[in-house]
Amino acid sequence: MDNEEGAKLIDVAKLAECSPATVSRVLNGNPTVNRGVRERVIRAAAELRYVPNGSARALRSTRTRLVGAIIPTLDHAIYATMVDALQARLAEKGVSLILNTSTYDIDLEYEQAKLLVERGAEAVLLVGAEHRPQTLAMLEQKRVAYVFTYTSTATDAGAAVGFDNEKAGRAAARYLLDLGHTRLGMIAGITQDNDRAKGRRDGFLRELAKAGIDAASVPVAEGAYKIENGRSSMKMLMASSPRPTAVFCGSDILAAGAIKYCVEAGLAVPKDISIIGFDNLEIAVLTAPELTTLEVPARDMGRLAADYILASPLQRRHLRERELPISLVVRGSTGPGRAN
Amino acid sequence: MDNEEGAKLIDVAKLAECSPATVSRVLNGNPTVNRGVRERVIRAAAELRYVPNGSARALRSTRTRLVGAIIPTLDHAIYATMVDALQARLAEKGVSLILNTSTYDIDLEYEQAKLLVERGAEAVLLVGAEHRPQTLAMLEQKRVAYVFTYTSTATDAGAAVGFDNEKAGRAAARYLLDLGHTRLGMIAGITQDNDRAKGRRDGFLRELAKAGIDAASVPVAEGAYKIENGRSSMKMLMASSPRPTAVFCGSDILAAGAIKYCVEAGLAVPKDISIIGFDNLEIAVLTAPELTTLEVPARDMGRLAADYILASPLQRRHLRERELPISLVVRGSTGPGRAN
DNA sequence: CTGTTAGCGCATTCAT
């Protein structure tokens, strides 16, 4: 009965010659326990290699110290980085993270949210603001806090830590317009069920429209975030007429593919064609020329989402709807548009 | 008492006019329940929006359907990809993944493993074979299965799904040697507490030694997996004399930085200097020239580790120690060494 | 400051 499967709290109590309740108090950092007893308990627990049973704890206390996150994929570095920061911050406070990837499928997201609720997640991180209504309804009914990331619009019940994708799209357009470009194109991510990609595209087109450039005249390609899709999309755009002199890509990955195509096709970047990316991934410095891009604060979003989750319900009121700045990182892939 | 916080199993039983035991049977797919009753239960559960309490279930049944993974960091795409595959496979079977990043710190890894055991993880995925003895001892004592990845050496109690890093290092050396290079260098990852990085380095040096090249004459730089470290390490290597004509990098990230330095310094790749990477990340095609590299089967490791975890204890015996092949992907960054 | 009592929600005996 010593080196069996595992000692329980009551075994610790016996060895420390006190009641289970006292052991529980020590374990939970309750300060109203005498030094001497506390030390005996700690020693007994160590001796028995006692590991608390989280399920029992959770059942009794209704606190699981479990948080969930549902992201589209870990294959995109921007999400991986956000999760990395989220996890690090949560771990500091002894909170564990259950991770799910939805592969951009909001129906699958619903299933995963349900499982998270079952597991007792006390809060859930979601990406974007576009979700099945029943997903949010369930979270709300079960009193599970949720935070949107990559967006700055919260709901009544949820918070948001992110940025305004529409504004970001407009910023890209404005920058290119200011450089004198008048023939623009875009390689967006896949916009279906994806408010971030849609927001960026719409913002981009809207700003162009304000400058008198009809959206219908702006070629927009769509592709999953793969270098190869950036390449093939760029090829398409360059075949449209009149040919764009500047292209906004919904991700640095796409932009890298786009530049790759230009190199192959003998198009000079930025002389013949300006390319601006999105994310500011580490790889933005690998292309030649290096990528001008809009920086997404992935790590900050992860950390701040964690802060929101870790905050008390009271503090949370002050943390809802946190809009982070998007900054333009100018490198070599953009240049002046030629006068028409 | 209807749209309160949440219905419990007993509420479902009442509405379905049966006993809690029967509801439990239906929920767990026990086939010994009459069609009619089963359907009533299912309807009642749906109507009440019943969500089972995982903690209670786990406490009672000692099955949590929770699995843990401790990886060094999500900032390295190779781990992110592995976790992505792992999670996808586990999710198919309704198993949730608790993710922790150890930042390459095996003491922190121990703490995280302990927390995973507390949470009731039924299995844990670990990276590499180098861990604190107490980490594995704890897992074994608590009967938590574990799988090593990125290595092919299992322990008595644990499994391994991965490849032989030493062999991979030797393969890189052999390839460069066969190209005729005699002055070699290496940019390794950080080898402290890291058997993968060490294995690659040692294998590389050993193969060179076999070819009569003294390890002491081979400059080896170390750096975390950042482009900038690849750049600065390459600068150092190029300053050593005699200058290497071929460099093996412990990651494509380092290799990309190394190429970056060469471009800046006016060194032609592969004419003046051959560079071989490791991982075959998506970015391997972004450098100019594209990277010759050894491909790490990240996605396969995640999927196969999941298969191991999901297998029954019996089946597991057949799945221990799975060595996956490492393949060389030849692109443009390597070329023949000049005759001395 | 510490012990006693009770029960969290469910799955599992054991009956029937």
Next chain:
DNA sequence: ATGAATGCGCTAACAG
């Protein structure tokens, strides 16, 4: 095929 009873391991009241 179904129901009644029991207790998983722990923490929260409440005493003392």
